[in-house]
Amino acid sequence: MSEQIRLKKGLDIPVAGAASQTIAKTVSADIVAIKPTDFRALVPKMVVKEGDRVLAGDPLFVDKNRPQVCFCSPVSGTVDAVVRGDKRKLLEVRVKADGKMEYRRKKAAVPASMTKEKTAARMLDMGLWPMVIQRPYGIIANPDDSPKSIFISAMDTAPLAPDYDFVLQNRFDDVQTGIDVLSKFTKGGVHFSMNYYTCPSSEFKKLRGVIFHEFEGKHPAGNVGVQINHLSPINKGEIVWTVDLLSVAMIGKAFNDGIYDATRLVAVTGPAAKNPAYVNAIQGAPMSAFADFFDSSENVRLVSGDILTGENVGPEGFLGFFDNQVTILKEGDYYETFGWCKPFRTKKFSFSHTYWSWLAGRKKYDMDTNTNGGARPFVVSDVYGKVLPMDIYPVYLAKACLAKDIEKMENLGIYEVLPEDLALCEFVCPSKVGIQQIISDGIDLMLKEMA
Amino acid sequence: MGLRKTFDKWEPAFRKGGKLHAFGSFFEAFETFVYVPKTVTAKGAHVRDSIDLKRTMSAVMLALMPAILFGMYNIGYQTSLAGEFDWGFWKMVWYGFLKLLPMYLVSYIVGLFFECLFANIRNEEVSEGYFVTGLIIPLIMPVNVPLWMLALAVAFAVVIGKEVFGGTGMNIWNPALLARAFLFFAYPRQMTGDDVWVAGVDGFSGATPLSQMAASGSVDYSVADMFFGFIPGAVGETSTLAILIGAVILLWTGVASWKIMLSCVAGGLLVGLLGDVPCYYQLIMGGFAFGCVFMATDPVTSAQTEVGKWIYGFLIGAFAVCLRLFNPGYPEGMMLAILVMNTFAPLIDHMVVSGNIRKRLKRAQTV
Numbered sequence: 001m002s003e004q005i006r007l008k009k010g011l012d013i014p015v016a017g018a019a020s021q022t023i024a025k026t027v028s029a030d031i032v033a034i035k036p037t038d039f040r041a042l043v044p045k046m047v048v049k050e051g052d053r054v055l056a057g058d059p060l061f062v063d064k065n066r067p068q069v070c071f072c073s074p075v076s077g078t079v080d081a082v083v084r085g086d087k088r089k090l091l092e093v094r095v096k097a098d099g100k101m102e103y104r105r106k107k108a109a110v111p112a113s114m115t116k117e118k119t120a121a122r123m124l125d126m127g128l129w130p131m132v133i134q135r136p137y138g139i140i141a142n143p144d145d146s147p148k149s150i151f152i153s154a155m156d157t158a159p160l161a162p163d164y165d166f167v168l169q170n171r172f173d174d175v176q177t178g179i180d181v182l183s184k185f186t187k188g189g190v191h192f193s194m195n196y197y198t199c200p201s202s203e204f205k206k207l208r209g210v211i212f213h214e215f216e217g218k219h220p221a222g223n224v225g226v227q228i229n230h231l232s233p234i235n236k237g238e239i240v241w242t243v244d245l246l247s248v249a250m251i252g253k254a255f256n257d258g259i260y261d262a263t264r265l266v267a268v269t270g271p272a273a274k275n276p277a278y279v280n281a282i283q284g285a286p287m288s289a290f291a292d293f294f295d296s297s298e299n300v301r302l303v304s305g306d307i308l309t310g311e312n313v314g315p316e317g318f319l320g321f322f323d324n325q326v327t328i329l330k331e332g333d334y335y336e337t338f339g340w341c342k343p344f345r346t347k348k349f350s351f352s353h354t355y356w357s358w359l360a361g362r363k364k365y366d367m368d369t370n371t372n373g374g375a376r377p378f379v380v381s382d383v384y385g386k387v388l389p390m391d392i393y394p395v396y397l398a399k400a401c402l403a404k405d406i407e408k409m410e411n412l413g414i415y416e417v418l419p420e421d422l423a424l425c426e427f428v429c430p431s432k433v434g435i436q437q438i439i440s441d442g443i444d445l446m447l448k449e450m451a
Numbered sequence: 452m453g454l455r456k457t458f459d460k461w462e463p464a465f466r467k468g469g470k471l472h473a474f475g476s477f478f479e480a481f482e483t484f485v486y487v488p489k490t491v492t493a494k495g496a497h498v499r500d501s502i503d504l505k506r507t508m509s510a511v512m513l514a515l516m517p518a519i520l521f522g523m524y525n526i527g528y529q530t531s532l533a534g535e536f537d538w539g540f541w542k543m544v545w546y547g548f549l550k551l552l553p554m555y556l557v558s559y560i561v562g563l564f565f566e567c568l569f570a571n572i573r574n575e576e577v578s579e580g581y582f583v584t585g586l587i588i589p590l591i592m593p594v595n596v597p598l599w600m601l602a603l604a605v606a607f608a609v610v611i612g613k614e615v616f617g618g619t620g621m622n623i624w625n626p627a628l629l630a631r632a633f634l635f636f637a638y639p640r641q642m643t644g645d646d647v648w649v650a651g652v653d654g655f656s657g658a659t660p661l662s663q664m665a666a667s668g669s670v671d672y673s674v675a676d677m678f679f680g681f682i683p684g685a686v687g688e689t690s691t692l693a694i695l696i697g698a699v700i701l702l703w704t705g706v707a708s709w710k711i712m713l714s715c716v717a718g719g720l721l722v723g724l725l726g727d728v729p730c731y732y733q734l735i736m737g738g739f740a741f742g743c744v745f746m747a748t749d750p751v752t753s754a755q756t757e758v759g760k761w762i763y764g765f766l767i768g769a770f771a772v773c774l775r776l777f778n779p780g781y782p783e784g785m786m787l788a789i790l791v792m793n794t795f796a797p798l799i800d801h802m803v804v805s806g807n808i809r810k811r812l813k814r815a816q817t818v
Contacts, residue, residue: 015498235815307497329497335455336487340505348501353705354510355501369491373503374483374576377620380507381755382708395755396804411808419495426496430507431620436495 004196005230007217007389011351011424013159015307016364017328019267019276021166026280027289028099032075033083033092033318034060034284039130040139041447044071044090052079057104057260059127060093069140072127074262074283076102092318106258111180119184126254130321131247132182135228135240136415137443147241149188149232152179154204154245155195155215157222158306162267162325164245165202166278171249172203178252182243183209193227217389225421229390234415246324266319268293270307270328271366272300285319287326294328301369303327308423309436332370340373348372351387351428376431384435387424392416394425398435401442406449409442418443458482476570480577508579510704514697515586515745518687521680523547525690526594526650529683533652550650551686553598554589561602562588565609569618578619580626580751581609587627587745590687591738591786592634593647600638604630624793625752628742628786635786643782648683657683660736661775665782668727670736677735688741691734698744707748710757711764715743718768726776733772742785743768752793756803763799767792 036044045064048054054077059070073095080096106126111119120143123129134141141147154164168175183190189211192204196216199205205212213231220226224242234240243251246264253261262283269276273293281289287302294300296315303310304320307327311320319326349357349365357363384394392413400408419436426435464471465478482488483505492499527543530536538546562585563577570577588605608630613622635642649657660670660677672682680690688694701707719739723730733739747753747767754763767788774784781787 013498233811233814235811237815301491301497303497310497312497327497332491333489335489337485340487340503340509345501350501350506352500352502352507353703354506357501367498369497370487371490371492371499372487372501373499373505374488374490376504376576376578377618379504379580379620379751380706381750381753382757382760385757391807391810393756393804393807411811412804413811423496427498428500428502430500430502430504432499432503434495 003212003231004214004216005227006196007215007221007226007230009386009389010157010218010221011387011428012157012218013307013367013424013427014349014357014362014364015159015271015367017270017273017276018160019162019269019278021163022277023265024268024275024277024279025292027285029075029097029282029285029289031080031094031096031286032073032282032284033094033286034071034073034321035092035318036061036071036090038321040137041444042140046082046090046093048079048093050079050082053077054079054095055102055104056262057126060095061090063140066142068124068143069129070124070127071130072260072262074260076100094318103259103261106254108258109255111177111184111255114184116184119181122255123181123251126260128247128251128254128260131243131251133242135225135234135242135418137447138418139447141239141241145239147186147188147239148234149191150182150186150241150243151191151193151224151228151231152182152210152243152245152248153193153222153224153227154202155193155222157217157219158308158325159219160267160269160276160325160327161222161306162265162278165198165204167265167267167324168245168249171252172206174249174252174256175204175245176207176209176252177255178243178248178250179207179210181251181255182241182248185241188232188240191227191231193222193224193231195222220387220421220424221389223421225416225418226389229392229416233391236410236415238415244322247322264324266323267325268328269325270303271368272298272330273326273328281319283319283321287313287315287317287319290326290328293326299331299333301329301331303329307367308427309420330366330368332368332372334370352383352430371432373430373432375433378431378433380430383428383430384422384425387428388422390416390421394422394435397442398422398433398438401438401445404442404445406446409446414439414442414446454485458486474571476575476577477567480567480570483576504579507706508583510700510706511583511745512586514700514706515583515590515687517693517696518590518690518741518745519551519586521690521693522590522686523551525680526550526686528681529649529657530651533649533655533657546651550594551589554592554596554601554686555585557598557601558585558588558605561605562609565606565614569610569614573618575618580613580619584608584626587687588630591627591631591685591741593642594650594686595647596634596641600634600641604634607633620751622751623797624790625746625749628746628790628793631786632790648685659684659782660732661782664726664728664732664736664775665779670728670732674732674735677732685738685741688738691740694740694744701744701748707744708750708753708760708764710760711748711753711767712743714761714764715747715768718765718770719743719772720768722769722772722776726772733775737775737783738785739768739771742771742789747789747792752796754796754799754803756800759796759799759803763792763796766795 043064063069075097083092132141192210196214266281526547531538608626612629723733771784771788
């Protein structure tokens with residue numbers, strides 16, 4: 001039997017531009033990029049040079065501290081550019097696709113008949129290991145650890161998030177194999193959290209070898225961190241792993257068919273997206289591939305991921321390693337005369353009741369990137385708690401992070417959160433405090449001090 | 452959009468290195484007052500809620516309006532009553548307006564001057580907090596307070612009460628109450644007694660319900676007069692009805708905590724049972740209602756945790772009525788009760804947060 005957990009706190013931001021459940025087209029990815037910056041605290045080391053020829057599934061770079069963890073090319077082609085930033089920090093490795101999509105092929109393997117070591121070796125070899133994320137900290141897991149348990153969320157509540165049942169249609173076998181693979185690594189079981197409302201009709205309800213949980217609630221109820229907090233909160237010294245469902249399917253495919261198949265259905269969403277829908281694309285696809293979906297004469301922001309946690313990659317940028325969503329927003333760089341004191345402003349959404357939007361029902365809003373006010377110190381006290389369904393005091397945790405007080409951060413629950421879990425706090429904050437960055441810096445500090 | 456062009460033209464002069472850089476904060480404050488700025492999100496969440504501190508503070512200012520309007524009327528009404536002038540309604544309002552206007556001018560000019568000065572020194576944006584503080588300060592003063600005293604109190608509240616701690620959001624005590632406390636202790640003659648509450652009639656002694664209770668143990672005013680506010684008292688505190696309208700606005704917009712208001716009333720009523728007058732008298736006399744709705748709920752100086760808010764509010768109500776009933780020195784206790792609980796709010800929060808920490812540590816041990 002599965003356990004049902006109802007979360008009352010949270011907010012589904014009513015932003016316009018949900019993708020209709022149709023596949024609009026297949027975008028051709030001319031150049032794709034893999035970004036080491038998608039991984040926290042990763043020090044990458046290149047293993048190819050510009051001009052080298054690679055197959056889909058050939059390593060491009062490895063983790064300098066653990067060279068067995070490699071990151072693979074999603075396409076076959078030639079290494080086009082190695083983009084570096086300040087202090088020669090590796091930002092992107094771009095591969096020019098040859099259009100033939102030749103895979104580096106391995107034999108199919110059945111995880112049931114493999115040992116843990118062999119399973120790990122195959123995952124490492126095929127570039128699947130970076131998909132396994134460790135909590136605390138949200139870093140790539142250590143293959144030698146045995147985590148307390150492994151958590152998978154099949155419920156994405158982020159704004160305009162793609163529907164897992166749609167993007168993983170006909171991938172049931174891959175997901176099942178992926179779960180079989182992951183269950184090798186833990187004695188605590190693979191926990192699989194689903195949406196209470198949609199799970200009866202979901203194919204994934206038939207999965208074997210998982211512990212089902214059902215969650216009901218608004219965002220961030222779908223965040224795996226929030227779910228862990230309710231199922232089995234992380235204590236100091238404990239390690240759990242999380243894998244997103246898309247990656248589970250990729251891992252499964254790599255065992256079933258022996259290839260690193262990074263193609264995926266990507267949801268093109270957002271208030272500035274024309275005819276938002278799904279497209280066939282690939283990991284690291286360039287934003288130029290989505291040019292049909294927005295008016296390039298307008299000043300728009302292209303976000304890889306969702307509006308709360310995604311990255312502003314710009315029209316020249318690329319889809320992130322884990323992302324299967326592009327959000328297109330108008331930049332809010334305009335002045336509004338006496339905007340703050342207009343009594344109605346019905347086109348603006350607010351979680352607070354100082355506007356009328358809380359009476360407007362299911363209305364969707366054409367949101368843009370204006371901050372809607374200047375940054376201020378913490379003043380209003382009870383807003384964060386209303387959107388954070390975790391047993392944590394977010395303001396106190398943030399203040400401990402700002403004060404760089406390691407002991408306080410530990411005591412107040414830094415091990416249990418990632419910035420994404422507090423993203424809604426940042427959205428609703430009247431003082432416009434950048435709480436995700438504060439938590440992120442706090443985690444970096446912990447990593448440095450605890451190493 | 453002519454004004455916008457003017458702003459754009461002058462903007463470089465106020466930037467760092469510009470001729471008028473010293474006045475950058477003034478410029479910025481005025482510009483963002485007129486226009487919502489065009490800043491876009493740089494890091495973190497790409498969209499943000501439409502609420503900001505300006506909107507939050509506007510809600511509070513709106514909620515204060517009934518108390519201000521009634522206060523104006525009541526200034527005139529009390530004077531007319533004391534001098535037996537038989538004024539009409541508009542005459543009373545006009546008289547009150549003329550009394551209140553200079554108080555507001557002093558409050559805002561002095562207060563905003565120091566706010567901008569410190570924002571400039573710190574190179575920060577001018578925070579909106581003072582708009583509310585400046586609106587409250589005259590409301591909790593006796594109408595006869597000399598303007599130079601008001602100016603002094605405002606300067607004390609802003610500089611010592613707020614800016615030395617780091618400005619809006621960092622202060623320990625409610626600045627408006629600090630202004631009143633400053634005058635209360637520095638110039639007690641002009642702040643208390645029976646002849647400070649009514650303007651314009653020399654030597655007239657208008658006892659407030661609280662001073663009657665302190666002197667004789669009973670109150671001569673009717674419940675209706677006290678509830679509607681036709682009694683002597685500080686400018687904005689007399690009408691419980693006007694304050695309740697404000698409370699509805701604050702609770703509707705969610706700007707003030709209902710937990711604090713409710714527990715404060717509960718605390719006041721409970722201790723009020725010990726007094727000679729009916730316990731609900733405590734809610735409609737003096738500054739209880741005003742303090743409970745507008746000052747105990749100040750998010751910066753109140754308890755920040757939800758559990759803490761219950762404790763904090765309850766103790767304010769209880770202490771305020773305790774002081775009224777058992778302290779012969781001060782007829783009114785709301786101001787001191789709130790200031791004391793402001794002081795202890797961080798301690799209450801510390802205890803609540805420590806509970807969370809203990810729970811986390813215990814969980815780690817039992818596994």
